[in-house]
Amino acid sequence: MNVDMRDTHRSFGKNRAVAGVDLQLGTGVFGLLGPNGAGKTSLLRMLATVLPPTSGEIRLLGRDPRGAAARREIRRRLGYLPQSLGYYPSFTVVEFIEYFALLKEMPSSAIPGAVAAAVERVDLGAKARAKLRTLSGGMLRRVGIAQAIVNNPDLLLLDEPTAGLDPEQRVHFRGLLRSLGGNSTVVVSTHLVEDVGTACSEVALMSAGRIVFRGTPDELTARGAGHEVGDAPLERGYSAVLAEARS
Amino acid sequence: MSVLSVPPARPAPPRLAPPGLVRALWLEFKRSAMPYLLPPLAVYFYYDAIRTADGYAPVWPLRTSVVSHLVFYFSVVGGGLAAWVGAREGHRKTADLLATTPRAAWSRLSVALAGTLCWVLLAFLSFAAVLYVQTALQATWGGPPLWPVSVGAATVTMATVTGFTCGAVFPGRFTAPLIVLGLTVLFEIGFRESELVRVSPAGRAPSGNHALPSPGGVPLQVSVFHDLSYGTYALLSPLHSPPAVDAGVYYRVAPDLSIVQVMFMGGIAVALFGLLGLAAGLRAPGSAGGWPARLVAVVLVACGVAASWTGFTLAGTAQRDAVTGGWEIPALHSAASDQPVAATPDCTAAGSFQVCVAPALSFDLRAVAAELDPVAAEIAGLPGAPTRAEEVATMNGGKTVMARISGNPPVFEFTTDHVDAVDTQPDGNSDLTGWRTGFPQGLLDAFLAGPSPAAGLTPAQQAVGDALLAAVGAQPVAQVPGPLQPLSASAAAQRTEVAAAAQRFEALPAGTRHAWLATHLAALRSGKITAAQLP
Numbered sequence: 001m002n003v004d005m006r007d008t009h010r011s012f013g014k015n016r017a018v019a020g021v022d023l024q025l026g027t028g029v030f031g032l033l034g035p036n037g038a039g040k041t042s043l044l045r046m047l048a049t050v051l052p053p054t055s056g057e058i059r060l061l062g063r064d065p066r067g068a069a070a071r072r073e074i075r076r077r078l079g080y081l082p083q084s085l086g087y088y089p090s091f092t093v094v095e096f097i098e099y100f101a102l103l104k105e106m107p108s109s110a111i112p113g114a115v116a117a118a119v120e121r122v123d124l125g126a127k128a129r130a131k132l133r134t135l136s137g138g139m140l141r142r143v144g145i146a147q148a149i150v151n152n153p154d155l156l157l158l159d160e161p162t163a164g165l166d167p168e169q170r171v172h173f174r175g176l177l178r179s180l181g182g183n184s185t186v187v188v189s190t191h192l193v194e195d196v197g198t199a200c201s202e203v204a205l206m207s208a209g210r211i212v213f214r215g216t217p218d219e220l221t222a223r224g225a226g227h228e229v230g231d232a233p234l235e236r237g238y239s240a241v242l243a244e245a246r247s
Numbered sequence: 248m249s250v251l252s253v254p255p256a257r258p259a260p261p262r263l264a265p266p267g268l269v270r271a272l273w274l275e276f277k278r279s280a281m282p283y284l285l286p287p288l289a290v291y292f293y294y295d296a297i298r299t300a301d302g303y304a305p306v307w308p309l310r311t312s313v314v315s316h317l318v319f320y321f322s323v324v325g326g327g328l329a330a331w332v333g334a335r336e337g338h339r340k341t342a343d344l345l346a347t348t349p350r351a352a353w354s355r356l357s358v359a360l361a362g363t364l365c366w367v368l369l370a371f372l373s374f375a376a377v378l379y380v381q382t383a384l385q386a387t388w389g390g391p392p393l394w395p396v397s398v399g400a401a402t403v404t405m406a407t408v409t410g411f412t413c414g415a416v417f418p419g420r421f422t423a424p425l426i427v428l429g430l431t432v433l434f435e436i437g438f439r440e441s442e443l444v445r446v447s448p449a450g451r452a453p454s455g456n457h458a459l460p461s462p463g464g465v466p467l468q469v470s471v472f473h474d475l476s477y478g479t480y481a482l483l484s485p486l487h488s489p490p491a492v493d494a495g496v497y498y499r500v501a502p503d504l505s506i507v508q509v510m511f512m513g514g515i516a517v518a519l520f521g522l523l524g525l526a527a528g529l530r531a532p533g534s535a536g537g538w539p540a541r542l543v544a545v546v547l548v549a550c551g552v553a554a555s556w557t558g559f560t561l562a563g564t565a566q567r568d569a570v571t572g573g574w575e576i577p578a579l580h581s582a583a584s585d586q587p588v589a590a591t592p593d594c595t596a597a598g599s600f601q602v603c604v605a606p607a608l609s610f611d612l613r614a615v616a617a618e619l620d621p622v623a624a625e626i627a628g629l630p631g632a633p634t635r636a637e638e639v640a641t642m643n644g645g646k647t648v649m650a651r652i653s654g655n656p657p658v659f660e661f662t663t664d665h666v667d668a669v670d671t672q673p674d675g676n677s678d679l680t681g682w683r684t685g686f687p688q689g690l691l692d693a694f695l696a697g698p699s700p701a702a703g704l705t706p707a708q709q710a711v712g713d714a715l716l717a718a719v720g721a722q723p724v725a726q727v728p729g730p731l732q733p734l735s736a737s738a739a740a741q742r743t744e745v746a747a748a749a750q751r752f753e754a755l756p757a758g759t760r761h762a763w764l765a766t767h768l769a770a771l772r773s774g775k776i777t778a779a780q781l782p
Contacts, residue, residue: 102274103271
């Protein structure tokens with residue numbers, strides 16, 4: 001069990017972003033769906049050890065992140081792509097990824113190979129020496145994914161990873177997700193339900209800080225039977241569950 | 248979940264593994280914005296520092312005082328750049344991403360700070376090296392003093408750490424410009440407080456002119472330094488006016504003030520670095536690095552404040568050195584600093600008259616000898632006429648030294664102001680004319696006034712001096728156009744009388760003048776001969 005959250009709450013003043021989430025995850029790709037403001041990013045930031053919960057318990061990779069030593073060890077084995085990727089424009093693709101590999105305290109000898117592999121996995125080999133300021137939004141997103149996977153993480157957290165990617169790259173990325181989920185826990189927060197349908201083995205839907213559905217993509221699709229909102233079957237399931245949660 | 252189900256931890260690399268940190272430092276260094284700032288800095292360096300230094304005599308302490316120019320602009324630029332780098336996690340929105348890495352925030356920020364600091368220091372030291380090489384190629388004696396560079400490096404470091412810490416704590420877009428502005432104001436205040444006003448009236452004062460009191464002899468091109476205000480802050484400021492030309496030539500430059508400045512600046516830098524650690528922990532508690540890091544940060548803040556406070560307190564005890572006239576800190580002062588520098592003077596002799604200067608100033612020996620030799624020849628063989636001219640320090644026992652003739656055989660002692668005269672004046676103009684007239688006149692004044700001079704020369708002495716100067720083709724100071732005060736009616740009449748007597752005496756054949764002086768010199772010196780009685 002790489003993620004174990006029990007009755008986790010997170011509030012910002014009077015605003016309850018996460019309201020009593022229980023979540024246990026092993027290896028595999030886990031999709032996190034929900035409308036804007038549902039609490040997905042707050043949940044991901046708690047999993048990334050950036051945001052401590054207001055109450056409840058979290059154990060990541062078998063450790064309690066409240067302890068400094070445990071948190072440090074968790075972070076060594078963590079990959080995180082935030083919704084809005086900040087970057088240093090003067091760094092090249094390779095340098096930026098290497099910089100994060102160094103901050104993740106990877107063994108120095110392993111870094112060059114790991115960086116090269118990460119660059120290849122996101123199909124940025126041709127742009128490896130390009131400065132970040134020269135890249136398009138989609139390429140920057142792939143750089144963000146590369147820095148997240150450079151340490152071959154046991155827990156990979158991706159917030160809107162396919163935003164800005166062209167269709168070809170999204171297909172490529174889904175394949176990457178499936179391969180990563182083979183021996184890691186991958187949590188993907190997204191608005192794009194087709195990503196979830198093709199890449200995720202399990203999916204959760206959040207609304208108002210709570211998980212209102214958890215199951216496989218097929219189960220979510222099934223919940224949409226007879227529901228009219230949505231173009232694709234999975235979208236209809238998504239809309240049906242949300243409508244039910246709000247009613 | 249049982250304990251057995253906890254996945255094993257990956258073998259942790261040694262903390263602060265040098266290769267990783269060194270590589271991260273290299274990335275920061277490689278991608279610093281400092282190289283883009285170097286070309287404009289180099290242009291400014293050439294037009295400001297190099298040209299200023301070129302205007303100074305090639306004497307090490309004088310030339311290396313120009314390092315303070317570098318300190319100013321490298322501190323301001325370094326502080327601004329560091330503030331920008333320190334604030335980048337905020338304005339580049341990388342804080343969240345970086346917070347998920349195991350490296351403590353302080354460690355990460357330290358690498359970024361070190362990358363910037365390396366550039367700033369490297370550039371500062373390179374530019375200072377250019378100044379030193381320029382001086383080494385022209386200086387005739389001595390070696391490069393390291394204290395100006397040490398103080399400069401400490402100040403630049405302090406400014407860079409200040410900028411970085413402010414940027415990291417207040418990561419706004421306006422932090423860097425505000426730091427640049429703040430540092431500029433701080434340096435300007437320090438400089439203004441420590442500024443010296445140099446007044447250099449010259450020569451004698453025949454009729455209420457710009458004479459200086461001359462209790463120990465006749466003043467010769469004396470430069471007087473007034474301390475406008477020497478608060479503790481001013482003493483700690485690395486920016487200052489150039490020192491006297493003979494600083495470090497006759498007496499060692501005591502490092503007291505430099506030690507205190509390094510202590511003060513270094514203390515601030517260390518304290519702010521500790522503060523950066525504490526602030527990083529407060530801003531990202533999850534990346535604080537645990538209590539050992541906080542403890543180290545607190546210790547650094549305490550040590551830095553202690554060093555800085557000690558430096559400030561010591562600077563408050565500074566007093567003028569009784570021997571050299573420089574600043575000394577009693578708690579740090581070494582008596583060895585007051586010992587004269589052992590150096591064999593450089594001499595030249597045209598006939599029987601020998602002129603000697605300190606080896607550091609031997610580049611000026613020919614010019615000095617060329618001015619003194621003709622006048623010395625005019626009075627050669629007369630009672631009390633010097634057979635030798637020797638340069639001495641402008642300060643002795645804490646008092647300004649006046650040019651005079653003393654000893655047996657008589658020696659004309661002159662101070663190093665002749666170099667100042669060649670040097671660029673505070674208004675940016677050279678005073679070569681003033682020097683060429685005032686310098687030989689100093690010899691004549693000292694000769695004609697005798698061993699126990701009164702408050703000034705008598706009209707007869709002035710007339711003889713003017714005549715002898717005119718005979719060798721020099722113009723008396725009183726006739727040199729300059730910002731002289733208006734003369735009263737009696738003074739004007741006296742000047743007319745002196746001029747007429749001088750013309751009469753100059754018109755005499757050289758042999759006749761010499762013979763008359765041989766006969767009447769004692770009476771002339773004692774003031775018993777009037778201008779009207781001159782032949």
